[in-house]
Amino acid sequence: MNKGNGVEQNDQVLTKKDLWRAMRRHYLAISTYNYDSGFAATLVWELFPALSKIYKDDSDGLQESIDNQFKFYNCNPWVSPIITGATLAIEEKGKNKSLQAVQDLKAALMGPFSGIGDTLIWVLFPTVLGAIAASMGKLGSSIGMWIYATIYILFFFLRSFLYNVGYQSGTSLMTNMSDKLSALTDAVSVLGIAVIGAIVPSTVNFKLALKFSQSGVSLTGQQILDQLMPGLMPVLLTWLLYWMLKKGHKMTTLILMVIIIAMSGAGLGIFKA
Template identity: 30%
Template structure:
């Protein structure tokens, strides 16, 4: 017991703890790779002034690129896919939608544990093993996420223009004309409008919801509004 306490308060232990208190910021899901490599590197090299700089350099050098990949895969893409599927199942009245986020969280927990073991096994090789694959992984994840989100737009935004007009004895439907130009054109326009307005100053997702509610009230009563305007003129 005395030997354990002596090691716990040894200079090397203090040096290691001080090293781990330095600034470190990356996507939490990717941090386990770096932490595992950090521990492996300390075991391989030992703790001294030169090795401390090498270990700190590894953490500093990896946290930026790994944050880029992690934010893309585990934040943007993950949230878009998981919660889009959840929303779609909820709209269909399927209770399975409640379990999708739970399953996703369990999967992420397993991935984080696996990442730690990979980092522990790779050590300093981690920087070289992943450096060439970073851009490819990020680009592939972005393509996958955009494809899934694009496919979800016409399924989740189910709006059709209930607007007709007469040319002589022929009644024309605006929606059928839009479908000939491009199917699901209006859902796409609403999605692009949402992304565009979110980039404006003082705009956030909560305010966007109220904007979309107002837009829905206008678009849902488009035919009566047009009839009222036509009666005036």
């Protein structure tokens, strides 16, 4: 065990066999989702053998790590291995001192990586290759279908390679910054906050539909709010839901509440899409 400027750097304990085991579990784990924590519960199952080896003689540290992994995580399954591989490497090197960096890195990358995976692999890839296969099928040829299946299988097994890419990247990051772990944590924390801040106004569609008229001049309530602070309504709604979650309200309750408010507000002409 080495030390750099007061921060411990542990020798590598995970082998290629451990990474392959995590990767095999990934194929099953990424298939289960819930609104409370996204893929977090199955991510814990995916990483548990590796984490158990990292914290072999530290049951309290293992429990703290598992609790940290249970925080919300949602990423396109085709590119998720890059993130989980990297966080596994970071935690291997920094152990409990790196838990905040692990969580911040996941929060920062899962949105942008999902955008790439959803666009290329879930939209562009099946649309283009599906159209080619269908066109060739109409002409009586099955070649397009076999091309589609072959490329799909290649993408499927590529995920194993991406897991190793993520792990190696995380290892290099921690090797180069082992003595600057707090700086790394601050950096990815700022990145995560910036990403989440950009997601809120761009994905939460919550606007006022109220109109005000005076002396022939018409102005909507949304225009007034936009002049004060663009995106204020989505931010307030997100803050309210987050506050209610912290108070212990269930996710299903919040979803039903939002549906009722949206339908009632639209019916009364208060809100609009």
